[in-house]
Amino acid sequence: MQRRAQRAEQRHQRASRLTRVLVGAAAVPVMLIAAGCSSDSGSDADAKQASESPAGASASPSPTVQAAAYAKLPEPCKVLSTKTLEELVPEAGKSGKEANSDDVSTRAGCSWDSLDNNGVDGSQFRWLNVSLLRFESDVTRGAGEQRAQEYYEKQVTDVQSAEGAKNTKAEQVTGTGDQATAVRYDLKKKEGAFKQQTIVARVENVVVTLDYNGAGLAGDETPDADDLMKAAKKAAKEAVTAVTKANETDASATPGGTNSPSKSATSSETPAKNS
Template identity: 70%
Template sequence: MQRAAMRDQIDRRDQREQRARGLRRALVCAAAVPVMLIAAGCSSDSGSGDKASKGGDDGGATTSASKSASASPTVQAAVYKSLPEACKVLSEKTLDDLVPKAKSGKKGSSDDTSTRGSCSWSSLDNNGVKGSQFRWLNVSLLRFESDAARGAGDKLAQEYYRTQAQDARSVTGAKNTKSQPVQGVGDEATAVRYDLKKKEGSFKQETVVARTENVVVTVDYNGAGLAGEKTPDGDKLNKLAQKALKEAVAAVAKANGAGGDAGTPSSAPSKPASKSPSAEPSKDASRSPSPSASKKS
C-alpha cells in the first residue's frame, strides 16, 4: 500500500513538472513573437522609407532635367553659311557694261569675310574737250547667323534689308527719289533711284537691295557726265544695277552649293544646323564718291 501511494505521488509530481516546463516554453515563445514582429516591422518601415526617398530623389532629378531641357531656347539654323568673294561676284561682261574703264575692283576691309564683304570699281571715260563719263559701282554682302538671343538669321537679314532700303530713300540732298520693288531676285528686293547734285556735276544714283535667305546684297551704282558731257540715262543705269544685283545674289547661292538660277528664292540650299556669331553691317564704301577720290583708289 505504501509503495503504491509513493508511486502515485511520484507520478503526480512528474506530471506537475512536465506541465510547468510546457508553460515556461509557451511563455518564452509568446515573449519572442512580439520581438520578431517588431523587428520585422522596423525592417519593413526602413525599406519602404528608403524606396520612397530614392523615388523622390529620382523624380526630382527627372523633373529638373525636363524643365531645364524645355527652358533651352531654340532657333532655326541659317541657310547660308558662307559668302563669295565680293570682287568676283560679277562677270567680266557685266563689269564692262557698268564700269567699262575700271581696271580692277577694290576690296573692302573686313575682319570676317565669312559674314561680310564688299568691292568697288570706278570708271572714267575721258572724251577730251567733250568731257568725260564717270561711273562708280559698289557691291556689298552681309550674312546674318542665327542666334538664340537675337533670333533667326533670315529674320535679322530682313530687318537689315528694310533698313538699307529706307536709308537709300532718305539720303540728304537727294532729288526725285523713286522706290519700287524688284521681282525675281532673292526673297525680296527693292530699287531706289534719285538725283544728287555735287560740285563735280549732277549724279544719277541707283541703289538696289535684295535679301536672299539670311544674306543681304546691296548694289550702289551711280554715274555723271562731267566737263560738258551729258548726264547718263537713269533708266539705263537702273537696268544695269539690277543686272548686277541678280548676278551677286546668284553668286551667294552658288558659293553655298545651290544650282540653277540662284537669283530666285526657290534655288536656296537645304538648311543644316549651325551656330556662330551674328554679322554686323559693313561700312566699307559710301554711296556716291567723287571722281577725284576714285582716281586715287
C-alpha cells in the same frame, strides 16, 4: 529626545534625496519627446520637398533657333562677270577694290570706278559698289533669315532718306532673291549731277546692296537714269546668284540637297565700308 530629533533629521534628508532623483528622472522623457518632435518636423519638410521636386526631374531645355541657310559669302570682287563689269564700268579694268573686313564670311564688299575721258567734250564717270552681309542664327537675336529681313527693311529706308537726295523713287524688283527694292535719286555734287541707283536684295540670310551711279563731267551729258537702273538691276541679280552658287557645295553634301546650315554664332550688323 535627542535621538528622536536625529532620526527625524535623517528621514528628512532621505526624503530630499529621493525628491531630487525623481525630478531628474522626469526631465529625461521631456527632452526625448522634444527631440522626437524636432525630428518628425524635419521628416515632414523633406517629404513635402520631395513631392514638389520629384527625383530625376530634368532642367528646362535650352532655347533653339532655326539654323541659317547660307554658311558663307562669295568673293566680293568676283560676284559680277567680266562682261557685266565692262558694261557698267568700262574703264575700271578687271580688278575691283575689295573692302576691308574682319570676317569675310559674314561681310564683304568690292567697288569699281570708271572715268571715260572724251577730251574737250568732257568725260563720263561711273561708280559701282557691291556689299554683302550675312546673318547667322543666334538664340538671343533670332534666326538668320529673320535678322536679314529686318536689316533689309532698314537698309531700304536708309537709302530712301539719303542726305541730299532729290526726286527719290522706289520700286519692288522681282526675280532677284527673296525680295528686292530699287531706289533711285538725283544727287548734286560740285563735280556734276549724279544719277544714283541702289538695289537692296535679300536671299535667305544674306543681304546684297548694289550701288551704281553715273555723271557727265566737264560738260558731258548726264547719263540716262533708266539706262543706269536697267544695268544696276542686271548686276544685282547676278550678285544674288553668286551668293547662291557659293553655297551649292555645302548643299550637295547635305542629305536631301538642302543648303548646309551655318552654326549658331553672332555676326556683325555693320556692312563692309568702302574706302
